Amino acid sequence: GNSVTQMEGPVTLSEEAFLTINCTYTATGYPSLFWYVQYPGEGLQLLLKATKADDKGSNKGFEATYRKETTSFHLEKGSVQVSDSAVYFCALSPPRGGSNYKLTFGKGTLLTVNP
Amino acid sequence: DTEVTQTPKHLVMGMTNKKSLKCEQHMGHRAMYWYKQKAKKPPELMFVYSYEKLSINESVPSRFSPECPNSSLLNLHLHALQPEDSALYLCASRDLGRGETQYFGPGTRLLVL
Numbered sequence: 001g002n003s004v005t006q007m008e009g010p011v012t013l014s015e016e017a018f019l020t021i022n023c024t025y026t027a028t029g030y031p032s033l034f035w036y037v038q039y040p041g042e043g044l045q046l047l048l049k050a051t052k053a054d055d056k057g058s059n060k061g062f063e064a065t066y067r068k069e070t071t072s073f074h075l076e077k078g079s080v081q082v083s084d085s086a087v088y089f090c091a092l093s094p095p096r097g098g099s100n101y102k103l104t105f106g107k108g109t110l111l112t113v114n115p
Numbered sequence: 116d117t118e119v120t121q122t123p124k125h126l127v128m129g130m131t132n133k134k135s136l137k138c139e140q141h142m143g144h145r146a147m148y149w150y151k152q153k154a155k156k157p158p159e160l161m162f163v164y165s166y167e168k169l170s171i172n173e174s175v176p177s178r179f180s181p182e183c184p185n186s187s188l189l190n191l192h193l194h195a196l197q198p199e200d201s202a203l204y205l206c207a208s209r210d211l212g213r214g215e216t217q218y219f220g221p222g223t224r225l226l227v228l
Binding site: 105 | 121146155156157158160163171203205207209214215216217218219220221222224
């Protein structure tokens, strides 16, 4: 079956530090890959996505590249801010086909950014 | 606009109460989802509706009863819940014709006493 493995947290950084959160996946074919962010007390927000190999998703200074050869989708940001403190979830959905598209989530990584 | 709304934001109920959670989207999405999320965990899928028909039930106890009255609205009826059902309940929707992205609402935080 499909699975997502992301680095265990928590991750604590100082403001303006570089961020990497690792995410690897197991799936057949070419799944779509997502990063969702959950701020304290809120629901999940789509941060970025990629739907095919070598695609780069980007949003709000965050980037992730779909690497088929290493089955990875690592999240990066060059300079984090206190407002980036949240839980980040890596997720995948199976290739097109069928109407249900169940998302498979990683366990989540808690990021805390200190001033 | 990619907004999914959920009401209420918070809910406290006793184990003998009956309550309902509501989810609404006006994006024309024809797939809608209920998830349950416990603290410090990823969301767990409960139900999926496609074209207003239940297509997935992830072996959820019958004290949770979903309903999809129309293509914009999704309800979750709650009855005789247990304290361990306390969680954040998230609704999501997806455009069946245009991709795999699920858009989530802000959730209802449920406390069962």
